[in-house]
Amino acid sequence: MSDSAPLPPVRLHPEAELARDALSTPLLSRAARLARWAGPDTRIDAGGGLVDEQLPAAAEELGLSGDDAAAYAAEAWRVAVDTGLVEIVDEEEGTVEAGAELALLTGGAPHDVLGVWLEALETVLADASVPDLDDLVDAMDEGGEVDLSQLDWDPEAEAEFLDGVLGNLYLLTASEDGPGDGPVPLPALAASMIVPSDMGEPTNDVLEQVSDAMMRLDDQFRLLDPVGLVEYQPVDEALMAEAEAAEELPGGIDDTDVSRYGMVRLTPLGLYGMRARLLEAGFEAPAVGDLADKGADALLDGTATFPQAAAQTETEQWLARRESLAAARELLAAARGGDAGAPLRRLRCQQALSLVGPEAEPALREVLDDPELGGLARVWLTETGFPDVPAPSQDLVFWLTVDTVAAQLAAEGNSDELRALVEGLAAQHSGFFAAAWRVEHPATADVLEAMGRLHPDKKVAKEARKAAFKARSQQGG
DSSP states (O other): OOTTSOOOOBOOOOHHHHHHHHHHSHHHHHHHHHHHHOOTTOOBOTTSOBOGGGHHHHHHHTTOOSTTHHHHHHHHHHHHHHTTSEEEEETTTTEEEEOTHHHHHHHSOHHHHHHHHHHHHHHHHHHHTSOOHHHHHHTBOTTSOBOGGGSSOOHHHHHHHHHHHHHHHHHHHHSTTSOTTSOEEHHHHHHHHHSOTTOSSOOHHHHHHHHHHHHHHHHHHHHHTTTTSEEEEOOOHHHHHHHHHHTSOTTSOOGGGGGGGOEEEEOHHHHHHHHHHHHHTTOOOOBTTTTTTSOHHHHHHHTTTSOHHHHHHHHHHHHHTSOHHHHHHHHHHHHOOOSTTHHHHHHHHHHHHTTSOGGGHHHHHTTTTOTTTHHHHHHHHHHTTOSOOOOOOHHHHHHHHHHHHHHHHHHHSSOHHHHHHHHHHHHHOTTHHHHHTTOOOTTHHHHHHHHHHHOSOHHHHHHHHHHHHHHHHHHHO
8 A cells, every 4th residue: 555545434333432442342341440440469570561460360359261371361451551551660679560451441531542552553553563482482592582694584574564455355345346344254365465467367476475474363363353343254174174284275276265265354453443544654554434523625635535435425414504505605705726636626526516505505506607616607507497597608617527527537547437428529529629629728639638548439539639730739829
């Protein structure tokens, strides 16, 4: 992902709901219980972890049993310390007390609770990038220090890989053509990081890398599930046994039962957490509703790159806070301009006005003589059913046509819909190109070049390119 390109807007659940989700996650709820349990007799080691003798009591407090009980208790304690739910009073004595953050979980605002949860998430993400314990033990030297040179592990690269995987999962969740709230197969997620987009049939070496990545991700998602970032269905244990025996996933990926290879989805809380991390990292990660209290200029510019459904939802929230006539006037004022982004602003303005009631009529009649807004005003008045709409001049029709194609180019690029629009325009107006190159619009030459590129008929395309050349010459003169 590039941090210069905006990500698709996400629809976040209300913070109060997300805070409740955070408090109910197994890991944070365990950490909070241990923070309340901790007292004067609780002892920690030099690293801030509970001493071994106290792990059984901590596990009992959490209602944990079995071989992994002590490990789960130790993990919950580490999260309690890292998030400030527990405060170290005296490092030498190894004493602790409840931290200031603990009160936020019961008396703080939802945003405060989510702040504590985000700290817990960072602790777990750091743990998820660490090699398996057995590998660490094998790599220890005689002094008990881990010799990283013996491990096939680069801490920075491992963290970047996991961040990349989670970034791709965020993109898939946010994209309108993605699975949305549905789960993503683990093989597809691993392949998104390893298989080049221009590769046809993956080589055996690439498939082996995907299999290795799946095994790493299986371990990592098992860690990330209890903190509430993801909901994870692990790789089938029987499949894991077969893979270990064959030292690779047997027979490649069976498309008929892909769920056996693991399924993962971002939870609503996870979507919130990933967006917070992306914003922290400098990405532009919009959320639907962010623009509701901003001006019309921010709305039209901000939704310019939104998919259609997200743009409409954002606009509906913006309009809900305003009186229709005032909103229409503000939108029209923001739609003016001769800059490169102006055609798309006017398209978004026209789409926004389609959601406004007939009480906005005066605002549209006020701009009928405006060279930039008169065309869309006539369209709105006609479609809304008002009488006495003055017919547009020939010049205005051509100007509006150029403006509309320029907006579609900016919104969709060379899409099938735009190609159909171009073919329709050329078919309806036999002398279209002879007149279009004279249109005094900043995007005239670009639009005609695009029409020449998109039209399937070579003769028509040549006419469009000639008209584009004339338009450029006119602009240059």
